[in-house]
Amino acid sequence: MNKGLIAIVVVIIAAVFYFTQTGQETSVESSAPAPGQAIERTIGMIDDARINAADSEPGNWLAYGRTYEEQRFSPLTQINKDTVASLGLAWFKDMNTNRALEATPIVVDGRMFFTTSWSRVYSVDARTGETLWSYDPMVPGEWGRRACCDVVNRGVAVYKGRVYVGTLDGRLLALDAESGDLVWEVDTLIDRERFYTITGAPRVAGGKVFIGNGGAEFGVRGYVTAYDAESGDQIWRFYTVPGDPSKPFEHPEMELAAETWKGGEWWKIGGGGTVWNSIVYDPDFNNVYLGVGNGSPWTRVIRSPGGGDNLFLSSIVALDADTGSMKWYYQTTPGDNWDYTAVQDIALADMTIEGESRKVLLQAPKNGFFYVIDRSDGKLIAANPFATVTWATHVDLETGRPVENEALGYEEKGKWVLPGPLGAHNWQAMSVDAKAGLVYLPAQDNPLFYEMSEEYKTTGVYKRKPQGWNTGLEFGRLAQVILDNVADQPTPKGYLKAFDPLTGEEKWVVEIPNYWNGGVLGTEGGLVFQGNALGMFNAYDKDTGETLWSYNTYTSMLAPPISFELDGDQYVSILTGTGGGDLFGGEPLPPVAEHASLTYNNYGRLLVFKLGGEAALPVPDLRDREIPARDVASLEHTSIQRGERLYNENCAVCHGFLARSGGAIPDLRRISEGSLAAWDQIVIDGVLSANGMASFGDVLNQAQSGDVLSYVKARAEEDRLTYVGEKDLPRMTWLDGAE
Numbered sequence: 066m067n068k069g070l071i072a073i074v075v076v077i078i079a080a081v082f083y084f085t086q087t088g089q090e091t092s093v094e095s096s097a098p099a100p101g102q103a104i105e106r107t108i109g110m111i112d113d114a115r116i117n118a119a120d121s122e123p124g125n126w127l128a129y130g131r132t133y134e135e136q137r138f139s140p141l142t143q144i145n146k147d148t149v150a151s152l153g154l155a156w157f158k159d160m161n162t163n164r165a166l167e168a169t170p171i172v173v174d175g176r177m178f179f180t181t182s183w184s185r186v187y188s189v190d191a192r193t194g195e196t197l198w199s200y201d202p203m204v205p206g207e208w209g210r211r212a213c214c215d216v217v218n219r220g221v222a223v224y225k226g227r228v229y230v231g232t233l234d235g236r237l238l239a240l241d242a243e244s245g246d247l248v249w250e251v252d253t254l255i256d257r258e259r260f261y262t263i264t265g266a267p268r269v270a271g272g273k274v275f276i277g278n279g280g281a282e283f284g285v286r287g288y289v290t291a292y293d294a295e296s297g298d299q300i301w302r303f304y305t306v307p308g309d310p311s312k313p314f315e316h317p318e319m320e321l322a323a324e325t326w327k328g329g330e331w332w333k334i335g336g337g338g339t340v341w342n343s344i345v346y347d348p349d350f351n352n353v354y355l356g357v358g359n360g361s362p363w364t365r366v367i368r369s370p371g372g373g374d375n376l377f378l379s380s381i382v383a384l385d386a387d388t389g390s391m392k393w394y395y396q397t398t399p400g401d402n403w404d405y406t407a408v409q410d411i412a413l414a415d416m417t418i419e420g421e422s423r424k425v426l427l428q429a430p431k432n433g434f435f436y437v438i439d440r441s442d443g444k445l446i447a448a449n450p451f452a453t454v455t456w457a458t459h460v461d462l463e464t465g466r467p468v469e470n471e472a473l474g475y476e477e478k479g480k481w482v483l484p485g486p487l488g489a490h491n492w493q494a495m496s497v498d499a500k501a502g503l504v505y506l507p508a509q510d511n512p513l514f515y516e517m518s519e520e521y522k523t524t525g526v527y528k529r530k531p532q533g534w535n536t537g538l539e540f541g542r543l544a545q546v547i548l549d550n551v552a553d554q555p556t557p558k559g560y561l562k563a564f565d566p567l568t569g570e571e572k573w574v575v576e577i578p579n580y581w582n583g584g585v586l587g588t589e590g591g592l593v594f595q596g597n598a599l600g601m602f603n604a605y606d607k608d609t610g611e612t613l614w615s616y617n618t619y620t621s622m623l624a625p626p627i628s629f630e631l632d633g634d635q636y637v638s639i640l641t642g643t644g645g646g647d648l649f650g651g652e653p654l655p656p657v658a659e660h661a662s663l664t665y666n667n668y669g670r671l672l673v674f675k676l677g678g679e680a681a682l683p684v685p686d687l688r689d690r691e692i693p694a695r696d697v698a699s700l701e702h703t704s705i706q707r708g709e710r711l712y713n714e715n716c717a718v719c720h721g722f723l724a725r726s727g728g729a730i731p732d733l734r735r736i737s738e739g740s741l742a743a744w745d746q747i748v749i750d751g752v753l754s755a756n757g758m759a760s761f762g763d764v765l766n767q768a769q770s771g772d773v774l775s776y777v778k779a780r781a782e783e784d785r786l787t788y789v790g791e792k793d794l795p796r797m798t799w800l801d802g803a804e
């Protein structure tokens with residue numbers, strides 16, 4: 066394509082994007098070749114052989130975890146311990162979003178391919194950041210309400226001249242890598258009424274594209290599908306949990322799984338087991354490994370009251386990549402009771418263990434144990450804790466099963482448990498340093514007070530909420546429950562660790578004063594890169610953990626960095642912007658440190674660094690944190706109390722605990738007089754649904770909407786008085802006398 070053509074395409078795309086932003090209808094024409102027409106492709110010609118030989122072209126980043134092994138360890142050495150002091154910003158690109166950015170860019174042919182919020186896809190010149198094309202899949206704004214964890218996307222796969230992306234509303238798209246034109250699109254969802262979402266990056270191998278989905282909190286049944294990369298035709302589908310027992314098993318593995326679900330009616334709620342992040346191809350065995358998610362609902366006594374392991378929840382499942390039939394599985398958390406997904410990034414490695422070379426799989430799932438598993442048969446080799454774990458005492462290496470801490474069962478009485486639902490490690494990628502036998506791991510201690518739902522405790526019955534979270538825990542009274550037990554709360558903390566997965570030893574630990582930090586990149590240059598919640602993009606000495614370089618991005622980060630090389634220059638890049646699974650955590654309460662996206666703003670940007678880079682980010686203003694005074698004298702305590710429950714059940718997962726937003730979503734304590742006046746039009750009529758604030762008219766009537774407003778006003782006024790020093794928190798005045 067010549068420059069003139071590029072300019073025209075850019076103008077057309079800019080126009081399409083403009084219309085998208087303003088909500089007008091538009092469509093993107095497909096330029097798919099007619100059947101039988103020869104396809105001429107020059108850009109993005111990555112294939113299996115190239116990914117297998119990725120170390121022979123370390124200047125590119127060809128796949129999600131760089132190679133099929135997904136170790137995220139760059140062989141590049143120009144940026145190293147001696148030179149990193151002169152690392153500077155080469156260029157940056159505003160992505161025009163304040164929602165979280167989580168993607169790993171693919172770099173090939175001098176281009177970067179990546180996604181931003183709302184599943185938007187970009188191809189940019191890796192030397193300059195100039196947009197070559199962008200594609201907006203036009204995810205309906207109201208789908209934002211169906212996302213448990215922000216309108217995020219973790220990236221694309223590039224393969225044989227195509228760019229593959231899963232969209233928040235459950236479609237899988239193939240785009241032309243050179244032009245960005247849509248080639249094909251399939252609907253991956255088995256039920257569009259249920260709240261499924263796709264946020265994970267597709268993986269490609271052997272002519273197939275693999276994609277799963279999320280949504281377990283809302284009550285769905287997990288599965289993964291393989292599609293033909295050229296045509297989009299479905300090749301196989303593997304369900305991760307059994308369905309309605311009155312219907313035939315979809316595949317033989319479901320018969321095995323069904324024996325481990327006892328009593329209850331899990332299929333009505335969904336069962337869970339969504340595969341929303343890690344699907345890893347293993348060329349050594351032609352396997353695909355699925356990292357399977359938590360149960361739906363979270364609480365096993367509701368989900369499977371007769372007990373049982375509830376396969377394949379919280380498991381690593383090995384499938385034949387060609388047929389989708391199961392070869393083995395390993396369940397990290399039998400009978401999951403805590404939202405302990407095993408969807409966290411899986412890395413493959415060859416390790417020498419007791420003098421023998423073994424092909425192993427590495428994973429640090431939410432439950433806090435680091436698993437080393439033999440890829441040939443699924444046998445457990447090691448399972449050492451990598452953060453504070455209280456739900457289990459240890460993993461028995463003979464049986465391969467965790468030994469639960471019975472003192473922390475919460476069926477009768479609520480308890481603080483570590484890890485909580487954000488996990489001891491989440492999707493933020495780790496980096497494997499195979500030569501050193503170490504993993505550089507973003508870990509956290511972040512507890513939850515687990516308490517059974519009041520509805521279940523008083524009636525023994527749990528009713529599915531089709532449009533809400535289905536955890537089985539008490540969310541409505543969560544603020545009261547936490548404040549009642551705050552004296553015993555373990556302190557939330559974040560860590561970057563150099564961890565030996567075989568021995569469980571920590572070679573070094575960097576403590577970070579906020580728990581929700583970014584993914585990690587290790588390099589042969591002796592460095593470990595990580596962006597954190599405080600807005601600092603840091604390079605650490607991989608041997609000691611000493612900070613060798615630090616750059617203030619003014620924005621909290623979650624995304625993992627990558628490295629590439631062009632024209633003899635090594636680059637390191639990262640996307641900025643927080644949110645994701647911790648919208649609920651909101652504005653941190655001391656002693657957790659405030660993060661950069663609250664202090665400044667949540668700037669969605671792509672930052673690219675090289676030695677001697679001289680670009681500069683604009684220094685942002687401090688965010689206006691003043692809370693306007695609200696007239697609360699006329700509010701009824703009972704309305705505030707009802708509003709608190711409704712807020713916690715329907716609003717808190719995005720707008721934040723105690724109506725304190727974490728920076729990515731509007732803070733309801735600070736909304737304008739105009740929005741206050743239009744409250745019911747927003748909450749009931751959905752006038753802001755294009756922005757992601759869908760109507761809640763299906764779960765809230767006008768009186769209830771008014772109760773939520775009472776609560777929000779009361780919270781705002783309480784915090785305002787605290788901040789000006791007229792009141793002490795944390796004890797909500799209206800809680801006294803509450804049921």
Ligand code: CA
Nearest residue numbers: 281282359404
């Ligand atoms: Ca979950």
